[in-house]
Amino acid sequence: MSQKVAVIGLGYVGLPLACLCAEKGFEVSGLELDEKKILMIRQGKSPIKDSFVEEKLPVLHEKIFVTNNPGEALQSSGVIIIAVPTPMRENKPDLGALKSALVSVEANLEHCQKKPLVIIESTVYPGTTAEVAKPILEKRGLKAGIDFELGHCPERVDPGNKEFGIGNIPRVVCCTTREGSLGAKEFYSKIVNAEITVLDSIIAVEAVKVFENTFRDVNIAYVNDLAKGFDRMGIDIKEVIRGASTKPFGFMPFYPGPGVGGHCIPKDPCYLIASSKKAGFTPKLLELARKINKSMPAYVVELVENSLKQKKLHLKSQKICVLGVAFKPEIDDIRESPAWPIISMLKEKKAALNIFDPFVPGASTAKSIEDAVSGCSCIVLCTQHRQFLEKITPEFLKSMGVRVVIDARNCLDKKGIIEKGILYKGIGS
Numbered sequence: 001m002s003q004k005v006a007v008i009g010l011g012y013v014g015l016p017l018a019c020l021c022a023e024k025g026f027e028v029s030g031l032e033l034d035e036k037k038i039l040m041i042r043q044g045k046s047p048i049k050d051s052f053v054e055e056k057l058p059v060l061h062e063k064i065f066v067t068n069n070p071g072e073a074l075q076s077s078g079v080i081i082i083a084v085p086t087p088m089r090e091n092k093p094d095l096g097a098l099k100s101a102l103v104s105v106e107a108n109l110e111h112c113q114k115k116p117l118v119i120i121e122s123t124v125y126p127g128t129t130a131e132v133a134k135p136i137l138e139k140r141g142l143k144a145g146i147d148f149e150l151g152h153c154p155e156r157v158d159p160g161n162k163e164f165g166i167g168n169i170p171r172v173v174c175c176t177t178r179e180g181s182l183g184a185k186e187f188y189s190k191i192v193n194a195e196i197t198v199l200d201s202i203i204a205v206e207a208v209k210v211f212e213n214t215f216r217d218v219n220i221a222y223v224n225d226l227a228k229g230f231d232r233m234g235i236d237i238k239e240v241i242r243g244a245s246t247k248p249f250g251f252m253p254f255y256p257g258p259g260v261g262g263h264c265i266p267k268d269p270c271y272l273i274a275s276s277k278k279a280g281f282t283p284k285l286l287e288l289a290r291k292i293n294k295s296m297p298a299y300v301v302e303l304v305e306n307s308l309k310q311k312k313l314h315l316k317s318q319k320i321c322v323l324g325v326a327f328k329p330e331i332d333d334i335r336e337s338p339a340w341p342i343i344s345m346l347k348e349k350k351a352a353l354n355i356f357d358p359f360v361p362g363a364s365t366a367k368s369i370e371d372a373v374s375g376c377s378c379i380v381l382c383t384q385h386r387q388f389l390e391k392i393t394p395e396f397l398k399s400m401g402v403r404v405v406i407d408a409r410n411c412l413d414k415k416g417i418i419e420k421g422i423l424y425k426g427i428g429s
């Protein structure tokens, strides 16, 4: 197996991977379109908030050759990993970036090492490798399985997760031939300190990733829906989950919130729904789960409005503080964050807003929690950043004159806040 690895797309998935490969002694090149990212990476500065990259890039950047020139990046590579975005556009999977990356690979296949291994790590819908990738790569007569190996190995990285990172998350993989799959397993075994499982078909590997993320979406929808119902029934869902979690088998806790965000969970079920419909089957549960999770930002805004009314306040004349725009704690990724629809709906209803996220200064209107909360009658907590947990105490809220707390993550001190005479509303709590 060759020692040169080319990574296409240096974002949340590709950049940690490039660092990991460089750390493990591979010669690494990165193909990236974003000039700003290229410059930062060349200087050893991480363009993303990722503790692994922030630690490794300053040391390893000279070992990673980054360019926007496909020929230079792919020249002599033995392993090519594609980690470009695969979003939704107009309710359909958008494989534009993937196709363009594949075109770059195809144009340079003959300049790679003999029989290079082309691995797609981007999340795709089942069938993409065979229906979309293979024809592009075989355009000029080279054959998958003979002239190059083609496979899929979905990335499972979970930004912000301290226990499982790119170097120790088990992987599943499959390539066009058995030999290719074993070659891929050998490669991943050199960089990942975890089980590498070879499945029998590429389409099964493709289905693994969307299956896993859809599992999360459906379960989150389940607790979100129950949270709304429990609220009417006077049951605190947080307590119910605490109780149910004591069962050592057959139960796994999921938590209600303002909706799901990020580049994966809201989108991957749509990839699965689209490919399933193409095959003639409508997965009703999956569609309903999407609908429920998408309804949560409006539910949060409803809580804000109703809670203010209880305090005889009207949204229109109030200043509201939105805390957190990142879609999950301790990261700066704002893609598909439920905070955005919450902010737009509050603005549409003519509320004045202060916005603060310590990880996303560009989207913040305030420089600190104190600045953000100052003058606000209501706070809406959208992200469970550690800094918020530490600072947003009942005493702090009282001293700032806050009258209503909408805790969309059910993470603040409910009892203490209520004891201070502040109206507290969580999601089903």
Ligand SMILES: NC(=O)c1ccc[n+]([C@@H]2O[C@H](COP(=O)([O-])OP(=O)(O)OC[C@H]3O[C@@H](n4cnc5c(N)ncnc54)[C@H](O)[C@@H]3O)[C@@H](O)[C@H]2O)c1
Residues within 6 Å of the ligand: 008, 009, 010, 011, 012, 013, 014, 031, 032, 033, 034, 037, 083, 084, 085, 086, 097, 098, 100, 101, 121, 122, 123, 124, 155, 156, 157, 158, 159, 263, 264
């Ligand atoms: N972010 C996550 O936590 C995560 C986790 C698992 C899987 N995934 C999947 O991995 C894939 C990449 O996601 P991401 O979060 O790293 O995206 P990202 O937007 O952070 O990074 C992708 C990078 O690819 C670059 N790019 C786009 N088209 C290109 C091209 N043709 N040639 C070269 N570079 C190109 C972009 O400029 C960008 O820097 C997606 O399919 C996503 O669903 C993401």
